[in-house]
Amino acid sequence: MKKDCVGLLFSQVGYDTHKPKKIIIRGYKDWLSDSAHISIVNSSDICVYKGVVKYFGIFWNIHWWIFDFSDFNLPGVYKIQLFDKNKLLLEADGLEIGQNILFNKTARYVGPENLKRRAIFASVKPGWFDAGYLWQEVPSHAMMIAGLCDLYKFAGEFLSDDDKKQTLSFIKDGCVYLKICQDKAKEKGLKEGALIHDLARAPNSCSPYDSFMAALAWAKSADVFINIDKKVADEFAECASKSLDWIEKHAKPITDNNVLFNQGWDEKIPYPQQWGTRYLMLALWSEILLFDMNYRKRIDRIEFLTEEILKRQVKKEKSEFGLWGHFYAYDGYEITEKAWSHGMPSAGQNNCFGSDMGAVFSYPLFCFIEGIERLKDHRYADKWRQAILDFAINYFKPACLSSPFKILSRGVFGKEGLLWFAGVWHGTNTIYGQAAALAIEFYKLTGDSDFIDIAYSNLQWICGLNAGLTKDAMEMGCVIFNTDIEDDIAYPVSMIKGVGKREAGNWTNIRGSICNGFGTGRQFEYDVPPKKDFDTPDALHDEDWITHCGGFLMGIARLVVLD
Incomplete structure (x- = not known):
């Protein structure tokens, strides 16, 4: 049997001085003894920190060891060396520690x-x-x-004046594009509030789910502009209200072209004609923002959506593998919501998108978080708070801590349990920035430092502290990216183009763009079912997509203000 690749895996972007710091070693059974240790060596070739590595166990069919050096805070650039039984096994240079290094090296490139x-x-x-x-x-x-x-909103003070100006400009541009999509839908005879899915590639397609996401984008943008340019805020709030009205009065769910792999759906059960939970959360999030800004006083809608969501929350007596507090995807169906279920329908059906198309917002519990912050005295405030805590403590935290990298899984897939990679249409890097953002909000609510570790780990997965790129993973998953990789070695790679010591390439070669990330099987093919036996990061999917950038910004913006 072929031995697994070995790798010395660490952030390719850097470690913040006072945040968690880990190096993870990938290997095969019995590769390292209990005496294995890592030395951190400075530019004068002096060992400045040393410690043993701890065996985590086998996970995703790979053996892992963890080296925690969180108490080493000296800024600088270092070499790392892995020893066992007085033998140097692996070494690498370029480990960097610095104040706010993750934000400073990524945010402006991923964003403007x-x-x-x-x-x-x-x-x-x-x-x-x-x-x-x-x-x-x-x-x-x-x-x-x-x-x-x-x-x-969170990290503006850390941006240069020019980057801050550019960020505002791009928020406005993006919202104007969405408005054009909304206007074009009306021109084509659809009720006001619908949107064309893509004016460039699908000008005759309307997905009702797009209106949920566009409404949120407009509502958040109005919240940014309300004290900067009231006229712009008014325009975006009006667009959001039109879409929310259309959702309530005219829109109908479409599920015909969903792919069973995405949600682990039972082929014997037809999809219900209901809005999925993620979409109810997006609508509630928008309603709360608009209510707080005095644009839309639909307290009835806020309460209706809250009740619809809360009755879908998994109770302790219905726990899945000991996990509860997460949500069923639909009312009356015991299949739980996934952090990601995006995927295209089969070839030839690209103008009829089901609910999976664009399902990239991961557990948008920001609806409840905004509720307890903005509507503190509302009669549902305590329910919102309890729902957050049940999810954070009983699902999110244990699900993340179960993996050596502490990244959020895609969800529980029935009897298969938690899955991260198996069954994806392409890699799911959007999840991890959003997971970081949620974790930071959970930390602010609970004071539990485990959530800081989880937040940082999810961001670092994109920045290089990940499963490592192997020759097989590149050849399996990459369409365009190709480089020389030694056999039997897993290299840490930043998945942000042009950022980090070693990076994974993407299609556009645009600096700051983030590729789809790790999955199983070929990119854009449903060739590996969502099964535990196949759940391993055996492919790197190299296409880049701005959803991953948006999710990353949500996390990194919250992280930097914690210092």
């Missing part, structure tokens, strides 16, 4: 610098060429706008 280039190639302006190909979809624009809004 990335979009400057993408705007050039957009077929419909303003708007962005959003992926590795000439798409301009509503979901990707909505997620990117959400990330830009958080970048400005």
